[in-house]
Amino acid sequence: MKTSELVTPPSRLVIASRESRLAMWQAEHVRERLTILYPQCDVKIVGMTTRGDQILDRTLSKVGGKGLFVKELEVAMAEGRADLAVHSLKDVPMELPEGFALAAVLEREDPRDAFVSNDYASLDELPAGAVVGTSSLRRQSLIAARYPHLVIKPLRGNLDTRLGKLDRGDYAAIILAAAGLKRLGLPQRIRALLPPETSLPAAGQGAMAIEIAERSDGLDLMAILAPLNHEATAQAVTAERKVSKVFGGSCQVPLAAFATVDGADMHLRAMVATPDGTRMASAEVRGAAADAEALGAQVAELLRAQDAEDILSSCLSEAAQAEADARSATLAADATAAAPGAAGDAAAAVPGKPAA
Numbered sequence: 001m002k003t004s005e006l007v008t009p010p011s012r013l014v015i016a017s018r019e020s021r022l023a024m025w026q027a028e029h030v031r032e033r034l035t036i037l038y039p040q041c042d043v044k045i046v047g048m049t050t051r052g053d054q055i056l057d058r059t060l061s062k063v064g065g066k067g068l069f070v071k072e073l074e075v076a077m078a079e080g081r082a083d084l085a086v087h088s089l090k091d092v093p094m095e096l097p098e099g100f101a102l103a104a105v106l107e108r109e110d111p112r113d114a115f116v117s118n119d120y121a122s123l124d125e126l127p128a129g130a131v132v133g134t135s136s137l138r139r140q141s142l143i144a145a146r147y148p149h150l151v152i153k154p155l156r157g158n159l160d161t162r163l164g165k166l167d168r169g170d171y172a173a174i175i176l177a178a179a180g181l182k183r184l185g186l187p188q189r190i191r192a193l194l195p196p197e198t199s200l201p202a203a204g205q206g207a208m209a210i211e212i213a214e215r216s217d218g219l220d221l222m223a224i225l226a227p228l229n230h231e232a233t234a235q236a237v238t239a240e241r242k243v244s245k246v247f248g249g250s251c252q253v254p255l256a257a258f259a260t261v262d263g264a265d266m267h268l269r270a271m272v273a274t275p276d277g278t279r280m281a282s283a284e285v286r287g288a289a290a291d292a293e294a295l296g297a298q299v300a301e302l303l304r305a306q307d308a309e310d311i312l313s314s315c316l317s318e319a320a321q322a323e324a325d326a327r328s329a330t331l332a333a334d335a336t337a338a339a340p341g342a343a344g345d346a347a348a349a350v351p352g353k354p355a356a
């Protein structure tokens with residue numbers, strides 16, 4: 001890590017955040033980091049409800065996917081009501097709209113999936129017919145492949161809502177990201193952590209990202225936020241997001257991509273499957289962490305050679321339709337959001353290494 005000169009921040013910065021407890025925790029974390037870095041800067045958080053938060057009755061893959069969680073925050077930045085947005089990187093589309101970019105990726109929390117249950121200690125203990133809650137197609141297909149005797153039921157809502165549904169007895173167990181439970185001070189709810197060999201994490205899981213809009217006032221937010229960027233995490237998620245991008249980007253499909261970085265070395269694993277877990281392709285590569293994007297492309301190529309596109313085809317067409325529906329539904333919002341200047345393809349990359 002090189003130490004760089006701190007850039008002079010403005011007297012005030014506004015963070016846009018979703019209003020869920022996890023989102024607010026994450027925004028507060030960034031607020032504290034910025035306040036320590038720039039004590040003279042007044043950092044405020046403005047909470048907002050996104051379309052993704054309002055849709056609780058259908059699985060996200062059917063209503064337009066990840067973009068639904070970031071759109072309102074982008075509109076706030078475009079209108080100058082906020083300077084930056086804090087997201088769970090997992091919820092950020094692979095390609096951002098023109099004029100937006102990721103300014104920093106923070107150090108990753110535990111990237112693993114967690115098994116949460118009041119009655120059972122692990123997936124292995126669940127009896128035939130037990131109901132497991134998850135709305136992630138990735139988790140669904142991994143469980144269906146390994147535990148065909150279990151019944152998977154959709155589970156939506158924020159973390160507290162999901163835990164409430166478990167406690168009320170709707171499910172024998174649920175699967176959640178360990179990172180969210182740890183951040184909310186609920187690590188005791190984790191009965192077992194699923195190793196990547198059992199449940200390969202989603203691209204970006206456990207990492208937070210800061211998004212900014214290109215601006216006309218000359219404020220170099222990229223430089224101001226650069227000290228929050230964690231290089232090894234940024235490299236890992238660059239590789240993971242490249243894999244996801246190759247297979248449809250912002251669509252919700254049963255796709256896992258997980259990279260670990262050890263010094264200059266990267267190990268990248270990825271998997272695609274059918275939602276019922278009957279067909280699966282998986283691949284891994286090792287290489288230089290500095291070549292993150294190329295490693296992502298390499299793994300995607302290995303998956304493609306195993307018919308990944310065909311495996312994903314049913315999901316891809318369904319997700320594409322949902323994206324199109326979501327786009328037309330948000331046309332009104334687009335019209336009010338004065339699009340900031342073009343940033344071109346920069347929006348798709350994460351900080352650190354530019355696209356190779």
Ligand SMILES: NCc1[nH]cc(CCC(=O)O)c1CC(=O)O
Nearest residue numbers: 088090176177179180205206207
């Ligand atoms: N899709 C919702 C979402 N987005 C980020 C997290 C957890 C925190 C993280 O992965 O950073 C979760 C909840 C979950 O998957 O259980």
